[in-house]
């Protein structure tokens with residue numbers, strides 16, 4: 011699942027391909043916007059907000075997309091035929107580049123002045139220019155009885171963490187994912203570590219939290235169910251988390267039962 015670092019990098023690639031140029035291709039393959047045509051408009055920029063992408067175009071419009079579970083944007087030179095691939099939800103292109111949006115979970119166009127409808131609920135963005143650690147901690151602490159693993163995934167508290175970073179920061183801080191937020195002595199350190207990990211990975215394709223980029227060595231606990239903990243040798247445990255709350259992107263979590271208390 012794409013997390014904040016991947017989305018940040020995707021925004022930069024889209025920005026490099028589209029910003030400052032007039033759209034010559036605009037193909038929305040979602041029913042609600044099937045007749046929307048942005049050709050003739052210049053793209054101003056693409057920015058990320060947490061796991062959301064905002065592509066702003068002249069005339070005060072914003073294309074809001076979200077990768078959700080399996081989405082991706084691919085950039086290629088312009089001029090080729092447009093693929094008929096049913097996974098493509100949106101194509102935006104100019105004279106030199108085409109951006110193909112595959113399996114996007116959200117595709118919508120809205121007035122730029124109304125972007126808050128799409129991203130206004132988000133907490134501070136871990137990779138945003140306006141990152142605010144104190145505000146993120148304040149939001150986490152506002153619900154002290156909540157399991158910390160669940161609270162870190164809630165994008166209204168802080169934006170950008172998915173299951174990989176949630177699992178890894180809790181391991182690195184020695185915290186059981188089911189501990190309540192209120193029982194944690196130093197949530198500032200937890201949040202700051204999450205920001206450091208995302209920041210360290212935002213310029214590269216891999217997500218590495220161990221410092222070791224070798225295949226199979228990248229993470230401490232994420233994706234390693236039943237494997238020995240790299241610190242203590244205990245079998246890494248795994249569980250489905252948080253009872254089907256769709257807004258939390260109900261996913262599996264990983265932890266070491268001995269290192270995380």
Ligand SMILES: [Zn+2]
Pocket residue numbers: 239240241242243244266267268269270
């Ligand atoms: Zn361990």
